[in-house]
Amino acid sequence: MNTKDLDYFKTLVEKRNYTEVAEIFQVSQPTITQAIKRLEKEFQTKLVQVDRVHQKTEITRTGQLLFQKSLAIQKNLELAHKEIAAADSKKIKFGLPPIIGSLYFPQVVGELAKNDLLDKLQIFESGSNTLFQKLSDGDVDIAAIGSLLPINNPHFKVTKLGTRPFKIVVSTKHPLAQANQAIDFKDLGNEKFIDFAGQFIHGRILHDYFEHTGIQPEIVQKTPDISWYKSLIRANIGIGILVTDEVSQNDENFTALEIKNPIPENFNVSIVRRASYILKPEEKQLIDILKDIEIK
Amino acid sequence: MNTKDLDYFKTLVEKRNYTEVAEIFQVSQPTITQAIKRLEKEFQTKLVQVDRVHQKTEITRTGQLLFQKSLAIQKNLELAHKEIAAADSKKIKFGLPPIIGSLYFPQVVGELAKNDLLDKLQIFESGSNTLFQKLSDGDVDIAAIGSLLPINNPHFKVTKLGTRPFKIVVSTKHPLAQANQAIDFKDLGNEKFIDFAGQFIHGRILHDYFEHTGIQPEIVQKTPDISWYKSLIRANIGIGILVTDEVSQNDENFTALEIKNPIPENFNVSIVRRASYILKPEEKQLIDILKDIEIK
DNA sequence: ATACGTCATTAATATTATTTATGAGGTTGA
DNA sequence: TCAACCTCATAAATAATATTAATGACGTAT
Known part of the structure; x- marks a missing residue:
């Protein structure tokens, strides 16, 4: 035919x-x-x-x-x-959501440069949904994806990099920072919260917590930018949630508190590619390096 | 080409x-x-x-x-x-997991018979994974699927029928049946449990509960059959979990107890078909009938 | 009625796939 | 080392297939 x-x-x-x-x-x-x-x-x-x-x-x-x-x-x-x-090109068409880019990439830039991979990376910054579309269409060949659920779709090959729990973050000036112990989310009904605007996974998680604990706290601010979000928390305008790594260890204005009885939705970071795609040597190398980042 | x-x-x-x-x-x-x-x-x-x-x-x-x-x-x-x-055939190649078959189908058989659909149904009984495979291969065209997570895959069209919570089920002879009130799963550490063998979604859920509450109760029995499972509970060999409908209202040997702080994994029942499939009139009719069952 | 738009039919022609025949490159074993 | 053998490539001849040109059928619009 x-x-x-x-x-x-x-x-x-x-x-x-x-x-x-x-x-x-x-x-x-x-x-x-x-x-x-x-x-x-x-x-x-x-x-x-x-x-x-x-x-x-x-x-x-x-x-x-x-x-x-x-x-x-x-x-x-x-x-x-x-x-x-695109087979002869050494370029790697790589999709990277901004959050993951700023979270995990600083950790690997050195290693990538050492292996001469940094200038081969052709990075497409988009949200996870767009990246799946771009993967399907062949506009990117590999993408880092942050998702709440493990990706389960036979059209994609998935390499799991790690799973991060969400934590409650409060300013060091906040009373909860004093106690500094694991917190039951449902005890936060009277707190003021900073919410996420836009397509952030964080926003979904925050509202999932509200729903599953049945609490309806006051939302005092909404921001589409993680660094704004942090500033608002630091200034003690309200409290919020973040993935552990988003709180740098030596930031004295922050306290991250573990959540008791966490919901089983974590921030999963994965490397995703089309199941029908065959990796170039450079792409294999890239994935190997990414796999080796120990996500602490 | x-x-x-x-x-x-x-x-x-x-x-x-x-x-x-x-x-x-x-x-x-x-x-x-x-x-x-x-x-x-x-x-x-x-x-x-x-x-x-x-x-x-x-x-x-x-x-x-x-x-x-x-x-x-x-x-x-x-x-x-x-x-x-298969276009000229009036048969509907329909995939149906046994659990869903026994749970929801009795409710619709009458309506299906009235619309002359019952004898057109060519039912393939398999678990969800097998059904997805059969859908992909064109061995079935429509399938009912029970899943913990909403199905999110652009290759399939999904019609959501309903979501059922899991409940703790105990024999009426069991002390918890006396109290007859919502239960915190983490208080069940000292109970004896009946587990599910095989690919049952129920089994996954049960262990998810164990994991997220951190309790490690004794497993006294494991069975691959829902009716055995019920018998063991009735006989007060141990306690377990089931979806509400699996416990018939007039069964005096059973008590179903709500779970406090449920994990956000419910039993989702959906009708799934290939995105590239075009329904026959009979198939449209079938889906319309299924959609109309009010899942109470 | 006539002109026009759309698709079907047929035979002629053009294009494309396959075969036949043969050769090139290499291995194997007496 | 040489003949026999296996595997694939090449080229011209042939077979199969797609496309065109020419025409007609069926309906609408004016």
Whole structure:
């Protein structure tokens, strides 16, 4: 079967006009008619139903089924072309969410530079959802992903880097900092909280905690930026949650408190790639280095 | 591009021998040589490297990339054939895990029979993992799935039916049945538990509870069958967890107790189908009926 | 009625895939 | 070392397939 026939068919489904499709592909109109006939013979079914009376071209259910498959096949061919075209390049198309970039990357920059990988990295900064899209489309080949749940999708290969618990963070001036012991989240109903704006995983987690403990504390501020968030906590405007590493050890204005009875949602950091992708040597090296960061 | 070339290539990658591939497809050997050359020209890359000295045929990295895509394309074509071949049949290939079958189906059988759907159902009983595989392969077209987490995979369309909490179940003879009030899981450290054998979601949940409360109670029995499980509880051999509906209202030997501070993992029941599948009218009707069951 | 738009049909032609025949490169074993 | 053998490549001939040109059928619009 010729994929060109699928191309014709796909465009016919979209345009519903044989003549127009022929013009688009710069071929004669009977070419399209014959291509559809070939497909109908191959699949032993009627794909297209021309209704002259109502002047419309209908796609049968089997036609719609084949259309869906044509899309997938085209996407695969496109991916093959993209991947093969980029095969000689030493560049690594790497997706990196800003949070992970600022959290974990400082730790590895040295090692990456030592292995001559730093200038090969072509970094695409986006949120996790966008990165999954970019992975699917072949716009990035490897991505670091922060997720609440372990990623479980046979179309992706996942290398787990580590899991970090969320902690309550308070200013050192805050009463809770004095006690400095594990905290039951449900005892925080009367505290003032700083919330996260935008697509932050942190925000989801914070609200999951609210929901599962049934408390409804006051939200005094909302910010889309982690460093703002920290500043607000330091200034004791309110309290919040962060992943351990986001609180640097020697920051005297901060106290991070463990949560008693934590919900089973942690911040999972993983390296994700398409299951159908074959790594370049440089990419293997990169993943090996990332795997070796001990996430403390 | 002709998909036959991809077939030849795929088999060549597997067999690493042009002559053998030619024999398999009952064509002459140069046919295979030319097919590979066509692909190499199309993708502007060397796909296969014949090493006469070491007597082996190597597949380049770009060859491996194309191989992966060939697999996916073949799978799509196969799916198209399967779906289209089954298009005229009124049968609904429906996947149903035994637990869900026994839990929710009694409620809808009447409605299904009324709409003449019951005899159209071709039921495949398997666990969720197997069902996902069968969905991918086109062996079933629609499946009911019980999962702890909402299903989030762009290759599937999901219709959520409902979410059920897990409860502690004890025999009426058990002391906890007397109190008959919500229970904190971490207070159950000294109880005897019945565990689940096999792939039951229930088993995972039970152990998640153990882990998140930090208790390590005694496991007195392990069973792969829900009705055995119930019998053991009724006989007061130990206590366990079940989804609400699994405990029939009028069963006097049972008490179901709510869990205080539940973990955010519920038993989610969903109807799942391939994203690329187009429903038959009967299938649409089935889903509409299932959606309307109010899961109490 | 006539002109026009859209698709189907058919035979002729162009393109593409396959085969036949042969050669090149290498191994194996007497 | 040389003949026999295996495997793949090359080239020209042939077979198979896709495309076109020419035309007709069916319906709408004016």
